[in-house]
Amino acid sequence: MIKLSVPILQQNNDIFQLVKELPFIEVARRYLPGELRHQGSRWVTRCPFHEDRYPSLVVYRDGWKCFGCQEHGDSVDLVALLHNLRPLEAARMIAADFGIPLPDATQEDIAQARQATLLAKARRELKACFKVKENEVYQRLSSIYRAVDSKLAGIQTEEDLERLGGLYHIEPILEHVLEVLRTGKMTDKVAVLKSDRVKRWCNK
Numbered sequence: 001m002i003k004l005s006v007p008i009l010q011q012n013n014d015i016f017q018l019v020k021e022l023p024f025i026e027v028a029r030r031y032l033p034g035e036l037r038h039q040g041s042r043w044v045t046r047c048p049f050h051e052d053r054y055p056s057l058v059v060y061r062d063g064w065k066c067f068g069c070q071e072h073g074d075s076v077d078l079v080a081l082l083h084n085l086r087p088l089e090a091a092r093m094i095a096a097d098f099g100i101p102l103p104d105a106t107q108e109d110i111a112q113a114r115q116a117t118l119l120a121k122a123r124r125e126l127k128a129c130f131k132v133k134e135n136e137v138y139q140r141l142s143s144i145y146r147a148v149d150s151k152l153a154g155i156q157t158e159e160d161l162e163r164l165g166g167l168y169h170i171e172p173i174l175e176h177v178l179e180v181l182r183t184g185k186m187t188d189k190v191a192v193l194k195s196d197r198v199k200r201w202c203n204k
């Protein structure tokens with residue numbers, strides 16, 4: 001943790017101004033998931049807000065800007081975007097993480113800030129967990145789909161059709177589920193992953 005000399009507070013100083021006193025590079029180091037690299041006189045990193053193959057996010061003395069997706073802002077904007085927090089929650093999180101004493105902070109404020117930090121951490125973990133699960137299910141269903149497809153392609157006799165014809169019904173459903181996992185919204189993906197049918201397919 002870095003030492004910060006908090007100036008004597010004026011009446012109108014608030015948590016946002018306190019957080020602004022932090023060197024932005026320290027905030028960037030703490031919260032940006034990618035490694036910060038020196039490029040010329042600037043720091044750059046891969047942007048967490050879009051698929052960034054090369055570092056497009058530039059860190060300035062008092063803020064940041066991504067030249068890929070155009071997101072930009074100060075430390076509060078960064079933490080708010082990263083953790084899906086409102087600005088005040090983000091400012092409290094930064095203050096709590098950097099041990100900035102808040103002049104007007106009540107015990108409740110401090111507890112709330114800790115809670116927000118924990119929640120953000122839980123959200124991050126859940127997201128990572130979801131990615132793994134989503135990927136597993138996708139691989140599993142893709143292989144079932146390929147198997148179904150090749151069985152259907154092999155149907156030649158009437159007996160084959162009687163035995164395997166039910167697969168004609170399954171194929172479009174599999175196609176739909178795979179499509180949702182590839183391009184669907186988060187809520188649709190969750191619904192698909194929770195559905196009994198997908199659970200059955202994945203437990204076979």
Ligand SMILES: [Zn+2]
Nearest residue numbers: 047050066069
């Ligand atoms: Zn970006």
